[in-house]
Amino acid sequence: MRPFIKAENVVHEYSRRDEEGNVTDINRALDGVDIEVTAGDFVAVLGANGSGKSTFAKHLNALLVPTEGTLYVDGKDTSDHNNDLKIRQTAGMVFQNPDNQIISNIVEEDVGFGPENIGVPTEEIWRRVEESLKNVEMYEYRKQSPNHLSGGQKQRVAIAGIMAMKPNCIILDEPTAMLDPEGRKSVIKTVRELNKKENITIILITHYMEEVTAADYVYVMGSGQIKMRGTPRQIFARSEELTKYKLTIPEVTKIALELIKKGIQIPKDILYVEELTNALLKLKMHQ
Amino acid sequence: MLRDITIGQYYASESVIHRLDPRVKVVATFVYIISLFCFDQLSGYIIAALFFGCMVKLSKVPFKFITRGIKPIIFMLIFTAALNLLWTSGEHILIKAGFITITVEGVKKMVFMALRLIFLIIGSSLMTLTTTPNQLTDAIESLFKPLNKVKVPVHEIAMMMSIALRFIPILVEETDKIMKAQMARGADFESGNIIQRVKNMVPIFIPLFVSAARRASDLALAMDARCYHGGEGRTKMKPLKYKKPDIIAYLVMFGYICIIITAGKFLPI
Numbered sequence: 001m002r003p004f005i006k007a008e009n010v011v012h013e014y015s016r017r018d019e020e021g022n023v024t025d026i027n028r029a030l031d032g033v034d035i036e037v038t039a040g041d042f043v044a045v046l047g048a049n050g051s052g053k054s055t056f057a058k059h060l061n062a063l064l065v066p067t068e069g070t071l072y073v074d075g076k077d078t079s080d081h082n083n084d085l086k087i088r089q090t091a092g093m094v095f096q097n098p099d100n101q102i103i104s105n106i107v108e109e110d111v112g113f114g115p116e117n118i119g120v121p122t123e124e125i126w127r128r129v130e131e132s133l134k135n136v137e138m139y140e141y142r143k144q145s146p147n148h149l150s151g152g153q154k155q156r157v158a159i160a161g162i163m164a165m166k167p168n169c170i171i172l173d174e175p176t177a178m179l180d181p182e183g184r185k186s187v188i189k190t191v192r193e194l195n196k197k198e199n200i201t202i203i204l205i206t207h208y209m210e211e212v213t214a215a216d217y218v219y220v221m222g223s224g225q226i227k228m229r230g231t232p233r234q235i236f237a238r239s240e241e242l243t244k245y246k247l248t249i250p251e252v253t254k255i256a257l258e259l260i261k262k263g264i265q266i267p268k269d270i271l272y273v274e275e276l277t278n279a280l281l282k283l284k285m286h287q
Numbered sequence: 288m289l290r291d292i293t294i295g296q297y298y299a300s301e302s303v304i305h306r307l308d309p310r311v312k313v314v315a316t317f318v319y320i321i322s323l324f325c326f327d328q329l330s331g332y333i334i335a336a337l338f339f340g341c342m343v344k345l346s347k348v349p350f351k352f353i354t355r356g357i358k359p360i361i362f363m364l365i366f367t368a369a370l371n372l373l374w375t376s377g378e379h380i381l382i383k384a385g386f387i388t389i390t391v392e393g394v395k396k397m398v399f400m401a402l403r404l405i406f407l408i409i410g411s412s413l414m415t416l417t418t419t420p421n422q423l424t425d426a427i428e429s430l431f432k433p434l435n436k437v438k439v440p441v442h443e444i445a446m447m448m449s450i451a452l453r454f455i456p457i458l459v460e461e462t463d464k465i466m467k468a469q470m471a472r473g474a475d476f477e478s479g480n481i482i483q484r485v486k487n488m489v490p491i492f493i494p495l496f497v498s499a500a501r502r503a504s505d506l507a508l509a510m511d512a513r514c515y516h517g518g519e520g521r522t523k524m525k526p527l528k529y530k531k532p533d534i535i536a537y538l539v540m541f542g543y544i545c546i547i548i549t550a551g552k553f554l555p556i
Contacts, residue, residue, distance in 0.1 A: 026533050085514050093512040100502050101509035105453050112524035116513040125524045
């Protein structure tokens with residue numbers, strides 16, 4: 001099967017210019033990124049601040065194009081500007097700040113903004129708005145002003161706005177960074193459900209470890225490169241390496257690893273609280 | 288404290304006027320304002336007042352909401368009234384004291400001018416009270432569409448207006464936050480003379496502008512990501528469509544302007 005997203009040696013350089021337009025400083029934000037994402041997957045990209053993960057996200061949406069290398073989204077080359085609208089329609093993007101991506105004064109009008117732009121007929125827009133608002137459980141707020149919603153609710157409206165364009169893939173660039181724990185949970189739950197029920201490919205960019213436990217595959221970025229790749233269990237088992245990239249593993253995994261250090265025999269790749277309790281109970285039974 | 292500001296104060300209600308197409312309301316307001324300058328005698332004012340009264344009744348907006356619009360212009364009103372009173376020359380002198388001369392014509396002109404201004408203000412406030420800001424921008428976009436032919440970016444201007452409206456409460460909240468942050472650091476916005484106070488506002492405006500610019504750049508990116516590419520090939524979720532009441536409203540406006548013009552020409556007082 002053809003991968004939905006295929007990045008081949010993607011390099012991106014931000015250059016700073018002086019008044020005459022001469023390049024004074026080059027900052028390599030992406031340095032040879034290779035990623036393949038299969039359609040329907042839930043992929044997480046982890047990275048600390050400045051690791052290049054947001055720059056990479058913008059490439060997936062053709063908001064930035066590679067300086068070197070190529071990036072294909074659904075078989076289309078992102079560096080060809082004729083593909084821009086098609087790519088943005090198939091791979092929608094949700095940003096970090098919920099306030100700065102909601103365009104309209106009324107929730108339903110905001111969700112309709114994307115379909116309006118791609119020229120969907122009026123009745124179909126209404127159908128899609130209803131469907132996508134129900135999908136993120138925000139239908140009863142459709143007539144309200146987004147200013148009166150909580151951060152998590154705004155973020156779900158933003159997701160609905162992307163869903164209304166009928167994408168195959170949603171890229172979320174640190175969607176929970178500005179939310180409280182409650183809002184964070186609701187957004188991640190929505191994203192997971194879209195992945196399971198609607199079979200939407202999810203690319204979640206984040207630095208919260210707890211959010212990636214549900215992912216099928218995890219990439220860890222550091223200084224513009226992919227440093228680690230694997231399933232969440234494989235990644236979290238390598239905790240020393242993770243700290244090198246300024247990332248910390250989830251609390252439960254940390255406790256489990258500490259326990260192992262003390263000589264208690266439990267598996268190394270624990271992700272959830274229940275798993276740890278079960279492992280410890282099992283141990284107790286054996287004694 | 289800044290959160291109380293409302294712009295384009297919409298009065299939510301279900302009425303014939305509220306349901307009218309916003310284009311009708313914009314055009315009708317314009318026609319009404321023009322009609323105020325088509326006569327120069329008492330009967331005209333009576334007709335205009337009666338017509339306006341009927342519209343207010345139909346709109347179900349309480350009368351005190353409408354008169355609230357006059358408050359900000361009260362000084363201008365007094366000023367123009369005084370000017371008219373003092374500078375109109377005429378034959379029937381009422382009072383003469385030193386260089387001040389008040390004539391009957393002056394009094395008449397003062398009253399009429401003040402009435403005209405009041406009608407103008409409350410007439411347009413009836414429109415903003417019964418139309419949401421979004422409907423208003425839609426109406427403006429649709430009414431000015433012909434200007435597209437002379438390369439005026441009508442859609443883009445309307446889009447900017449509606450985004451500005453969306454961001455007013457956000458920026459107001461932000462100003463509030465910055466003010467509080469500066470006050471916590473010992474800034475003082477309440478004492479000193481006017482120049483001093485204006486100077487004290489600088490530490491509020493600079494961070495506000497910086498953050499507004501950042502927001503604008505974020506929003507532009509988000510709009511790009513949602514396939515926004517100008518008005519071309521764009522469909523509407525809520526397209527404006529004339530219905531029967533809208534056509535009736537246009538006819539009513541036409542009838543009204545005819546009556547006003549005839550009254551202005553033929554009625555003696």
